[in-house]
Amino acid sequence: MPILASNHNRRVHLKQLTSLAGLLAAAGYSELSHAAYNQAAFETKSVNEAIKFQGGSVISESKDILITAPDYAENGAAVALGVSTSLPGVRKILLLIEKNPSSLSASFQVSEWVEANFSTRAKMSQTSEVYAVAVMSDGRALYTKKEVKVTLGGCGG
Amino acid sequence: MTEATKIRAQALGNKTTVRILMSHEMESGQRKDAAGKIIPSWFIQELTATLNGRFMFSAEFGPSVSKNPYLQFVIKGGKAGDKLSFSWRDNKGATRTDEATVT
Numbered sequence: 481m482p483i484l485a486s487n488h489n490r491r492v493h494l495k496q497l498t499s500l501a502g503l504l505a506a507a508g509y510s511e512l513s514h515a516a517y518n519q520a521a522f523e524t525k526s527v528n529e530a531i532k533f534q535g536g537s538v539i540s541e542s543k544d545i546l547i548t549a550p551d552y553a554e555n556g557a558a559v560a561l562g563v564s565t566s567l568p569g570v571r572k573i574l575l576l577i578e579k580n581p582s583s584l585s586a587s588f589q590v591s592e593w594v595e596a597n598f599s600t601r602a603k604m605s606q607t608s609e610v611y612a613v614a615v616m617s618d619g620r621a622l623y624t625k626k627e628v629k630v631t632l633g634g635c636g637g
Numbered sequence: 638m639t640e641a642t643k644i645r646a647q648a649l650g651n652k653t654t655v656r657i658l659m660s661h662e663m664e665s666g667q668r669k670d671a672a673g674k675i676i677p678s679w680f681i682q683e684l685t686a687t688l689n690g691r692f693m694f695s696a697e698f699g700p701s702v703s704k705n706p707y708l709q710f711v712i713k714g715g716k717a718g719d720k721l722s723f724s725w726r727d728n729k730g731a732t733r734t735d736e737a738t739v740t
Contacts, residue, residue, distance in 0.1 A: 517682045522699040558703040580701050581667055587697045588710075594694050595652070595711040601703040603665060 522584050527576050527611055530584040534574055536613065536621025545624040547612035553604060556630040561585075562599035563612035567622070570596040572615040579608035604630045642723050644737035646715070653715030653739055657708050657723060659684075665700045681706060684725045688712060693721075715739050 521533030531539055548562030563573050573588040573596055585602045596614060604610075607630045613623040640660035646653055659681060666678025684696040698706065712719075719739040726732045 518697055582699055585699050585701045589695045591692055591694055593688050593712060595713060597711050599709040601707045603701045603703055
């Protein structure tokens with residue numbers, strides 16, 4: 481019964497395709513189509529609001545989020561900051577500087593191909609708490625913070 | 638005109654560490670010129686990274702990211718010959734794409 485067999489195969493393929501699409505959607509791929517710059521998140525002064533604009537609904541502190549930041553920054557124009565976590569289900573990684581004119585500095589939307597581990601350099605206008613945040617696929621936002629003392633600010637004239 | 642993004646990607650064991658350095662002023666919009674006028678912000682807003690043509694990650698930057706933005710990240714796996722591509726767009730609409738190969 482070759483016809484029946486091929487029908488069966490097709491059904492199996494369809495099933496696999498459907499579950500693959502589901503996986504991709506769960507991984508946040510559905511957002512790719514409307515990945516417009518999140519102006520609101522980058523304009524607010526508030527750390528909480530910025531996290532919410534980036535999709536984090538329930539915000540809590542977590543030891544599983546690691547932050548790399550110096551205790552003192554002699555030059556606020558370029559402070560090396562890093563975020564990492566080994567938790568599964570990370571959708572976005574955020575870096576926020578509480579006392580900057582706008583708190584959110586950078587946001588990374590990850591895929592299955594990269595670790596939730598990003599480092600960059602940011603300007604700090606003054607001594608401030610720095611927040612490392614992981615927005616999870618279930619909407620939780622987990623953070624760790626660290627104070628960085630700035631001797632010379634990086635935002636003023 | 639824009640300058641090339643410097644890209645270093647080295648596979649080691651079961652991961653590939655990538656360091657990139659984009660060339661951009663990243664003017665914060667907070668500074669004033671000699672006449673006391675605010676210098677308008679000018680910064681990279683979005684960065685998209687692909688691995689062998691597939692979406693790898695995207696980033697959104699505010700003006701507080703430092704001049705000539707530096708970024709380090711880690712690819713799960715990755716091997717010599719894998720192709721990386723980075724495209725950025727700034728708040729004035731300028732774009733730039735640079736490519737590199739994992740070594």
